[in-house]
Amino acid sequence: GAVVSQHPSRVICKSGTSVKIECRSLDFQATTMFWYRQFPKKSLMLMATSNEGSKATYEQGVEKDKFLINHASLTLSTLTVTSAHPEDSSFYICSGLAGGSYEQYFGPGTRLTVT
Amino acid sequence: QKEVEQNSGPLSVPEGAIASLNCTYSDRGSQSFFWYRQYSGKSPELIMFIYSNGDKEDGRFTAQLNKASQYVSLLIRDSQPSDSATYLCALSGEASGTYKYIFGTGTRLKVLA
Numbered sequence: 001g002a003v004v005s006q007h008p009s010r011v012i013c014k015s016g017t018s019v020k021i022e023c024r025s026l027d028f029q030a031t032t033m034f035w036y037r038q039f040p041k042k043s044l045m046l047m048a049t050s051n052e053g054s055k056a057t058y059e060q061g062v063e064k065d066k067f068l069i070n071h072a073s074l075t076l077s078t079l080t081v082t083s084a085h086p087e088d089s090s091f092y093i094c095s096g097l098a099g100g101s102y103e104q105y106f107g108p109g110t111r112l113t114v115t
Numbered sequence: 116q117k118e119v120e121q122n123s124g125p126l127s128v129p130e131g132a133i134a135s136l137n138c139t140y141s142d143r144g145s146q147s148f149f150w151y152r153q154y155s156g157k158s159p160e161l162i163m164f165i166y167s168n169g170d171k172e173d174g175r176f177t178a179q180l181n182k183a184s185q186y187v188s189l190l191i192r193d194s195q196p197s198d199s200a201t202y203l204c205a206l207s208g209e210a211s212g213t214y215k216y217i218f219g220t221g222t223r224l225k226v227l228a
Binding site for chain 1: 149157159164214220
């Protein structure tokens with residue numbers, strides 16, 4: 001299967017700071033990338049859909065000014081959590097979708113802890 | 116009404132047995148169906164996808180899709196303790212919009228050695 005990487009795998013930051021998470025498709029071109037968050041023992045919650053070269057589409061209830069998404073190339077999307085607060089602590093996972101395909105391949109996830 | 120339903124489990128099966136995981140969905144326009152395995156603390160890993168009615172086999176895994184009855188299932192033959200994980204059913208199609216997934220809440224499988 002296709003490989004997606006995420007960096008960093010874990011990050012701890014202080015309240016009020018911003019954190020950037022990178023998502024890269026390593027062996028395919030991801031025309032679309034998705035960003036999810038997952039709370040313990042819960043299913044994945046889609047935050048936004050990101051298409052290369054265009055603005056991300058956010059799901060209802062997700063603040064676009066707080067969760068900035070950039071999909072600058074066919075292999076890289078970034079999620080920046082701005083002015084992080086403890087309630088933003090979560091497991092953030094990206095996935096990539098190759099053109100013409102319906103299967104999403106997930107990155108290993110980033111565990112964010114805001115103190 | 117949930118759009119994708121899975122029994123949360125845990126489903127416990129002895130090692131070597133067949134584990135049967137089921138998923139029902141509400142939108143008949145759904146076109147693509149996926150099974151992911153997620154170990155605790157890790158991200159989901161794609162196991163199978165199925166687009167047409169019938170069975171699709173890959174090694175110890177068989178996905179079954181019945182669009183008329185709106186269910187998709189995953190059979191794991193010769194279950195191993197390493198198969199213990201949460202299995203997520205996902206679908207995409209008209210219900211979710213192009214390419215977006217709708218996930219079930221997952222079924223926790225425990226394979227007992």
